[in-house]
Amino acid sequence: xxxxxxxxxxxxxxxxxxxxxxxxxxxxxxxxxxxxxxxxxxxxxxxxxxxxxxxxxxxxxxxxxxxxxxxxxxxxxxxxxxxxxxxxxxxxxxxxxxxxxxxxxxxxxxxxxxxxxxxxxxxxxxxxxxxxxxxxxxxxx
Amino acid sequence: xxxxxxxxxxxxxxxxxxxxxxxxxxxxxxxxxxxxxxxxxxxxxxxxxxxxxxxxxxxxxxxxxxxxxxxxxxxxxxxxxxxxxxxxxxxxxxxxxxxxxxxxxxxxxxxxxxxxxxxxxxxxxxxxxxxxxxxxxxxxxxxxxxxxxxxxxxxxxxxxxxxxxxxxxxxxxxxxxxxxxxxxxxxxxxxxxx
Numbered sequence: 297x298x299x300x301x302x303x304x305x306x307x308x309x310x311x312x313x314x315x316x317x318x319x320x321x322x323x324x325x326x327x328x329x330x331x332x333x334x335x336x337x338x339x340x341x342x343x344x345x346x347x348x349x350x351x352x353x354x355x356x357x358x359x360x361x362x363x364x365x366x367x368x369x370x371x372x373x374x375x376x377x378x379x380x381x382x383x384x385x386x387x388x389x390x391x392x393x394x395x396x397x398x399x400x401x402x403x404x405x406x407x408x409x410x411x412x413x414x415x416x417x418x419x420x421x422x423x424x425x426x427x428x429x430x431x432x433x434x435x436x437x
Numbered sequence: 438x439x440x441x442x443x444x445x446x447x448x449x450x451x452x453x454x455x456x457x458x459x460x461x462x463x464x465x466x467x468x469x470x471x472x473x474x475x476x477x478x479x480x481x482x483x484x485x486x487x488x489x490x491x492x493x494x495x496x497x498x499x500x501x502x503x504x505x506x507x508x509x510x511x512x513x514x515x516x517x518x519x520x521x522x523x524x525x526x527x528x529x530x531x532x533x534x535x536x537x538x539x540x541x542x543x544x545x546x547x548x549x550x551x552x553x554x555x556x557x558x559x560x561x562x563x564x565x566x567x568x569x570x571x572x573x574x575x576x577x578x579x580x581x582x583x584x585x586x587x588x589x590x591x592x593x594x595x596x597x598x599x600x601x602x603x604x605x606x607x608x609x610x611x612x613x614x615x616x617x618x619x620x621x622x623x624x625x626x627x628x629x630x631x
Binding site (some may be wrong): 400401403404406407415416417419420421 | 471572
């Protein structure tokens, strides 16, 4: 069964504002997850510069031997990325769905401060539901 | 049947009846506006009770206007004069105009004669709002409580209205209850009217 290992959301300056891991594989402590977030932010920026064609928006998919990393960048520079088992399908759609939840339950929440870590109960609840739904879809295949 | 339902052509734009306009607004637009309202008021206060009061006052102005508008539009310039009449007016007519649906329930308080409760599983203004843990029992439904108070007060039913979270069994999210406590004179008048 294909599985999602973890989910990261980083703000436009590369700070980690949300991290969640699913299952025991690829679990990281707080320092490591912060490091991965800022590393990815820099790599993403460098990839834009390195691209031989103009208008490159950065890495969308990184395929490694043991994991895939799918990244989605919103218009405001907030990046969402999931680390999952190699070959997991439909991650773009999941990232879009997570982005939608972010705009609804984080940005419309008057108690959320921009660019700060996300602590919104409704976002957590709906995110869990979205990931579970995605798992059910994957299992059904 | 050809021609049935065809809109009558008016040569003069002034002869056209006024359109009723769109009855709905974008939920996102409202949510952002409401979020700004809360954020602005947060900068103006230094404690939570004060924030609650300010939101309630903002709602009060809406309520007073809504009553005026609905009495004119729906009731031919008449308004409810009895307690149960005005409560069901708030529960159904006002709720439908503001939130597009009738409120989930209207109950009489069990402990006190002068208390009534309007409950809503998911209050529209709270749809996207998560209250931080350090704010305790604060509820943005205070704005809706203010609307209810505005309607009741302007209709001649002074009351104290508050919004509370009530945990539900088997539900992850608590529901919001708008608690209405009428002034003594209202109940005395009701008793006189029989």
